[in-house]
Amino acid sequence: MTTTDDQEFREIESAGAPTRFARGWHCLGLLKDFRDGKPHQIKAFGTELVVFQGENDGQLHILDAYCRHMGGNLAKGQVKGDSIACPFHDWRWGGNGRCTGIPYARRVPPVAKTKSWPVLERNGQLFVWHDPENSKPTDEVTIPELPGYGTDEWTDWxxxxxxxxxxxxxxxxxxxxxxxxxxxxxxxxxxxxxxxxxxxxxxxxxxxxxxxxxxxxxxxxxxxxxxxxxxxxxxxxxxxxxxxxxxxxxxxxxxxxxxxxxxxxxxxxxxxxxxxxxxxxxxxxxxxxxxxxxxxxxxxxxxxxxxxxxxxxxxxxxxxxxxxxxxxxxxxxxxxxxxxxxxxxxxxxxxxxxxxxxxxxxxxxxxxxxxxxxxxxxxxxxx
Structure with missing residues (x-):
């Protein structure tokens, strides 16, 4: 409370926005919008992500967008097999974050790994797990399945x-x-x-x-x-x-x-x-x-x-x-x-x-x- 000569009044208090991002599943949009064979760049959690679908496994994967080799933007690259290829030097990165190949090199460095983000496909939507402590999501905090999704009983989203x-x-x-x-x-x-x-x-x-x-x-x-x-x-x-x-x-x-x-x-x-x-x-x-x-x-x-x-x-x-x-x-x-x-x-x-x-x-x-x-x-x- 603040006191003036004739009254007391309440001051607004604000410590500002949190400096970290929330732990949990975050929806990035509809699955069908990411299943087009192209890489998709997502600006989220104060960084850049790339979402891509493997040509063989059909799975959606999420990695840090910037290549750990020389910083190329993977979202500007191409999907090749089940990997995303950097447009700068064609280093290939799999959905688990490991480098799967370097076309011009004899071997892949053992430490060649980038961040892979946990992914959930549910209710026709794509989710990414975020946690600054890098914990893994558990069943107790998962997204529930909606009854009747994908059946003729309901319209699509x-x-x-x-x-x-x-x-x-x-x-x-x-x-x-x-x-x-x-x-x-x-x-x-x-x-x-x-x-x-x-x-x-x-x-x-x-x-x-x-x-x-x-x-x-x-x-x-x-x-x-x-x-x-x-x-x-x-x-x-x-x-x-x-x-x-x-x-x-x-x-x-x-x-x-x-x-x-x-x-x-x-x-x-x-x-x-x-x-x-x-x-x-x-x-x-x-x-x-x-x-x-x-x-x-x-x-x-x-x-x-x-x-x-x-x-x-x-x-x-x-x-x-x-x-x-x-x-x-x-x-x-x-x-x-x-x-x-x-x-x-x-x-x-x-x-x-x-x-x-x-x-x-x-x-x-x-x-x-x-x-x-x-x-x-x-x-x-x-x-």
Whole structure:
């Protein structure tokens, strides 16, 4: 607190963004975008990576992008067999990081090895494991398999990405406990809201309805619809949101992915995608159009968030009301991914549950909505 002549007021505290990158699985995008026979350069974790698919083994591999021989950029080279060839001197590097051949040399130096990054292919997406301690990922912290992926029951992913400059990726994680912003930023009306943290998983359970004082722009957003959402972060950067939207007597089931990876300490790539369970009697074309429309709506929502992140102050000591949710508990949970494994404490991983009493919020927001309608003030929800 700071004291002036007539009052005390709270100062904003901020220690700055973490100087290390989070331990955990990070999604880099859709598998199909990397399976084209070409090397792909990814700027992540303050360095450069190269992703390539072996011609023979068919596997995706991730290495440091710069050749350990003379620093050539492997992402500018060619895939040759199951190796990536440097464009500078044609040194070949296998998926395990070992040099597999030097065309002009009699032998490969025994120490010729570069960094190979652990890879996971799951749910049609590519993941890379990052840990400054170079630990190996375990089954306990893996990414769950989504039911029905790859079957005719569901559409394929409708996928988008955006680069966020000037903000740390921890800003997006705060949203999982932030009930109130759904009303003011996203024009939703939370009726039930609960968080559960345990181990490497942070969950959000929310039931909501559309606001009556907005212009409806999506076929999902029937004024009489209701949405049940169960969202879980699996590790520091990959969230699966299972959505059940009830529109009259129809149920629309959607899986939303919200994920990111850091470029550096002050920028990150935000990706999101949706798939829809095909309702009975709906053509593939219609189901894909539904997924596209839903993703378009999600895009607007993320753009609304981004506008806030880029114009807000980072704050380590937020001043909270009871209805603001367990922000400090979430941040303790999140801290485990920026801490050496030996230093992770019980309060970062033990089970924690918190349900917000929405009674006051619902009464206040309903009064605001009624007043807006009476005054003819209608918000337009761009979709």
């Amino acid at each position: 409708n996928w988008s990405s955006i680069v966020i400059e000037g903000s740390h990726c921890r800003e997006i994680v705060d949203n999982i406990v932030d009930m109130a912003h759904f009303f003011y930023i996203h024009f939703a009306f939370p009726r039930y809201f609960k968080n559960v943290f345990e181990g490497h998983v942070a969950g959000q359970f929310m039931n909501s309805t559309p606001r009556d004082d907005i212009g409806i722009g999506s076929s999902y957003d029937n004024p009489d619809s209701r949405l049940e959402s169960e969202a879980h972060y699996y590790g520091p950067s990959y969230m699966v949101d299972v959505l059940r939207n009830y529109v009259g007597d129809r149920l629309v089931e959607t899986d939303l992915i919200n994920c990111h990876y850091p470029i550096d300490n002050n920028s990150f790539v935000l990706m999101y995608g949706a798939r829809v369970k095909k309702p009975a009697g709906i053509s593939d074309e219609r189901a894909n159009a539904m997924a596209q429309k839903f993703t378009d709506g999600v895009k607007v929502g993320f753009e609304q968030d981004v506008a806030i992140w880029l114009d807000k102050a980072p704050i380590d000591n937020p001043l909270l009301s009871e209805e603001d949710g367990p922000v400090y508990q979430l941040r303790r949970w999140y801290q485990q991914f920026y801490t050496d494994i030996a230093d992770v404490t019980e309060d970062m991983t033990k089970r924690f549950e918190f349900e917000i009493d929405t009674t006051r919020a619902v009464e206040s927001w309903q009064a605001e909505v009624d007043e807006n309608i009476a005054a003819g003030r209608v918000h337009r929800a761009a979709r």
